[in-house]
Amino acid sequence: MDWTLLIVQLLNGLQLGVLLFLLAAGLTLIFGIMDFINLAHGSLYMVGAYFCATFTEFLDSFLLGVLVALPLTFLVGLVVEIVIARPLYGRDHLDHVLATFGVILFFDALVHLVWGPEGYAIPLPAFLDGQVGLALGLVLPTYRVLIIAVGLFIALGLYMVVSWTRVGMLIRAGASNRRMVAALGVNIDLLFTFVFAGGAVLAGVAGLLIAPITEANIGMGNDILLVAFVVIIIGGIGSIRGAFVAAILIGLIDTMGRSFLDDFMKLFLSNQNAETAAPAFSAMLIYVLMAAILYFRPQGMFPPRVR
Amino acid sequence: MSGLTLRSGVTFGSLAFLAIVPPLTGAMDAPFVLDIVMRMLCLAIAAISLNLILGYGGMISFGHAAYIGIGAYAVGIPAYYEVYSGFLQIPLAVGMAALFALVTGFICLRTRGVHFIMITLAFAQMAFFTFVSIEEYGGDDGLVIDFKSEFIGWLDLEEPVTLYYVIFVCLLGTIYLVKRVVASRFGMVIQGTMGNEARMRALGYNVFLYRLICYVISGAICGLAGALLGNFTGFISPEMMDWTRSGELIFMVVLGGSGSLFGPVLGTAVFVIAEEYLTPMMNLFAAGSGVYWHIVFGPFLVLVVLFGRRGIDGLLDGRGHRDD
Numbered sequence: 270m271d272w273t274l275l276i277v278q279l280l281n282g283l284q285l286g287v288l289l290f291l292l293a294a295g296l297t298l299i300f301g302i303m304d305f306i307n308l309a310h311g312s313l314y315m316v317g318a319y320f321c322a323t324f325t326e327f328l329d330s331f332l333l334g335v336l337v338a339l340p341l342t343f344l345v346g347l348v349v350e351i352v353i354a355r356p357l358y359g360r361d362h363l364d365h366v367l368a369t370f371g372v373i374l375f376f377d378a379l380v381h382l383v384w385g386p387e388g389y390a391i392p393l394p395a396f397l398d399g400q401v402g403l404a405l406g407l408v409l410p411t412y413r414v415l416i417i418a419v420g421l422f423i424a425l426g427l428y429m430v431v432s433w434t435r436v437g438m439l440i441r442a443g444a445s446n447r448r449m450v451a452a453l454g455v456n457i458d459l460l461f462t463f464v465f466a467g468g469a470v471l472a473g474v475a476g477l478l479i480a481p482i483t484e485a486n487i488g489m490g491n492d493i494l495l496v497a498f499v500v501i502i503i504g505g506i507g508s509i510r511g512a513f514v515a516a517i518l519i520g521l522i523d524t525m526g527r528s529f530l531d532d533f534m535k536l537f538l539s540n541q542n543a544e545t546a547a548p549a550f551s552a553m554l555i556y557v558l559m560a561a562i563l564y565f566r567p568q569g570m571f572p573p574r575v576r
Numbered sequence: 577m578s579g580l581t582l583r584s585g586v587t588f589g590s591l592a593f594l595a596i597v598p599p600l601t602g603a604m605d606a607p608f609v610l611d612i613v614m615r616m617l618c619l620a621i622a623a624i625s626l627n628l629i630l631g632y633g634g635m636i637s638f639g640h641a642a643y644i645g646i647g648a649y650a651v652g653i654p655a656y657y658e659v660y661s662g663f664l665q666i667p668l669a670v671g672m673a674a675l676f677a678l679v680t681g682f683i684c685l686r687t688r689g690v691h692f693i694m695i696t697l698a699f700a701q702m703a704f705f706t707f708v709s710i711e712e713y714g715g716d717d718g719l720v721i722d723f724k725s726e727f728i729g730w731l732d733l734e735e736p737v738t739l740y741y742v743i744f745v746c747l748l749g750t751i752y753l754v755k756r757v758v759a760s761r762f763g764m765v766i767q768g769t770m771g772n773e774a775r776m777r778a779l780g781y782n783v784f785l786y787r788l789i790c791y792v793i794s795g796a797i798c799g800l801a802g803a804l805l806g807n808f809t810g811f812i813s814p815e816m817m818d819w820t821r822s823g824e825l826i827f828m829v830v831l832g833g834s835g836s837l838f839g840p841v842l843g844t845a846v847f848v849i850a851e852e853y854l855t856p857m858m859n860l861f862a863a864g865s866g867v868y869w870h871i872v873f874g875p876f877l878v879l880v881v882l883f884g885r886r887g888i889d890g891l892l893d894g895r896g897h898r899d900d
Contacts, residue, residue, distance in 0.1 A: 370820075559695065
């Protein structure tokens, strides 16, 4: 086997993993604290990417585009929380799924209306567009290294906020028992709103990070959202640590499956069979993993303690 | 339940209307309307099957479109090998859907709540990717069915009116079957497990087994719906089991009124009408705006969830509120 290729693919898997974590972190907190299934989380990912694309072009700078896109995504998150999510807390999951499914349709059509059906590319500034040499003669695109670094940095920051600050303490307390937190005099509605909008920003960050590679396009959030749900289910709903471990795991498994499964299957299948079966099986791999984990551990790997 | 209520009036009125759609569209020379109604009937069967587990059993399946796809491919794959016998295709569709439900249900039903929603979705995605990857049967692009199911000269499904009545009779059969299932002792146990699972277990019922059987019945009916839909469209593709399709099925059930016998049919009707006519209607107001019909439809969905909690059936009941 080619070791350079293996390491490059490992890093690609890590890149997918950190992006998934950015999405899953918000999703798992919203879910864990408010017991709210937000299918529209992927729409915020898409909206973040489109805002960034627009303002990058308008201001002629990727960094300024990012700086403008994030507060705007935060605002969109606030609006979605106040208008759609808040009336639905305490209703059953079916209502959440349906209403946020409606929000997805709305946002996809709205983006279509405003930005048109074509994808929207984000040009990278020159200093991010090059390649960077790593140890062992490896050469990687600078921007991919940046995504991994930013993702890990945000993960660390989030971990510190949730573990060590007062807000983080309230978030954790809310995930374990929100009625008790409210009874102790915490304005839980306000906390919910900010967690929701904060999650929206994280989703937006993921969207605008990937957009220079894939272009911002309609429906970009829908496929990755399903994977992010797999992540939070495997990781245990409400657990940031679980989301992180599961996101990296899923990112690696998915990427490795897509690149090496056909070679692996050729070991015990005919070449032709392996080549047709491998893409399907690698796309399924994460769902198989989720089904297996749910079968043996219905609560996920790291469920938050006490309910 | 006895006597002529608004609800039973609407039920029988709708069924009577559906029975005379072919002569009506024939007289008006509007075959496309017949097509729309046929598609609606196929989806209505699927919605009723979903309602059986969702509305009566509290099992929110977010992967029900997979059974439509399985049923459709059970018609399409034999047709690809030039086997057109409906006596093979239809039982195959129902059997494969039931088998898929049995295997996945065995795993899914170990979970509850959101985990159940997500694991049913996961299995539907696996089915979706399976069919996307099989190049032999068209992969992403799908498969054209050249000839519809054949029933040795008894029925000619190539004739739209015959096909319509076959689908209509299947719908009637499905409604009757679900009515009997729900009213049976079995159905009572299923509804009991939705109300209070622990109590049913304490009463000595094997809740898992009851749920599994209900899940398999639902999957099998939905497989039939898929086989009919495949026959109707003459073209099948993995897109039929896309997860958004599953979402739409849930919407049809909830809009019509989950846990009501005829509600899903009404919900499906509203959905199909919105899908077909919102575009031209919006084009009337602003030319070209019809492409964006989801801008109207999405918020409509949200409003239904927020305010119409018992769906259309709840309105017909005269109360309009969930009795909780």
